[in-house]
Amino acid sequence: MKRLRFFLSVVICLLFVSAAHAGLINGDWSTGDETGWTEWRAPWGYKEIWNASGGVGRLSTSDNASFGWYQVVAVPAGTPVTVDALWTGHLDIGNPGWTEVMLFTSANPLEDWAARCDAGAAGDIAFKKDVWGMNPPTDWGWELASLSPHPSGNHGSVTSLGYVVVGLKLGGFGGDEKWTSWDNIVLTGVPEPATMLLLGLGLMGLAGMRRFRK
Secondary structure: OHHHHHHHHHHHHHHHHHHHOOOOOOOOOOOOOOOOOEEEEOOOOOOOEEEOOOOOEEEEEOOOEEEEEEEEEEOOOOOEEEEEEEEEEEOOOOOOEEEEEEEEEEOOOOOOHHHHHHHOOHHHEEEEEEOOOOOOOOEEEEEEOOOOOOOOOOOOEEEOOOEEEEEEEEEEOOOOOEEEEEEEEEEEEOOOHHHHHHHHHHHHHHHHHHHHHO
């Protein structure tokens, strides 16, 4: 019985480690600053405002801009990773505007992450709202980010190539103020099925040995 309990403890620890190793720094902005996050901006933009002083991450602009934050996390290659986030915001319905949670991966630690955030390939976008109807409404209270660009958005899940990036973006052209706030951003590594299978087989084997010895 002691061996079974010990093995159960090992399994729980391994599962915890597998799920926790992909964690973000300051995903809930509890530090009241930008700790863990790196600002990025498109070179053609201006009047960008980054604000992390209120316990949430807020981006706002009243002019032409594409900008935000990103964070890079080293995650073992082959690990499935998911991102979840809460957001609230407002986009000027009379002018082009968009806001995104991005999730993408690379094997190159020296990749230009800001340029990739700015490019905004559909396959790098987890969740998106825009004024042309990607995920209405364009004025929304706190909710779980949920809809991914069609048909190529990744729906908040990728398989790590070695480095995983969570990016936040606000963009648009002219018009009234546009803004988005984020909170409780969570990056989670999911144990691979093969790992789960091996752990399960080991547990069943130990249980079988215990019954045999009786």
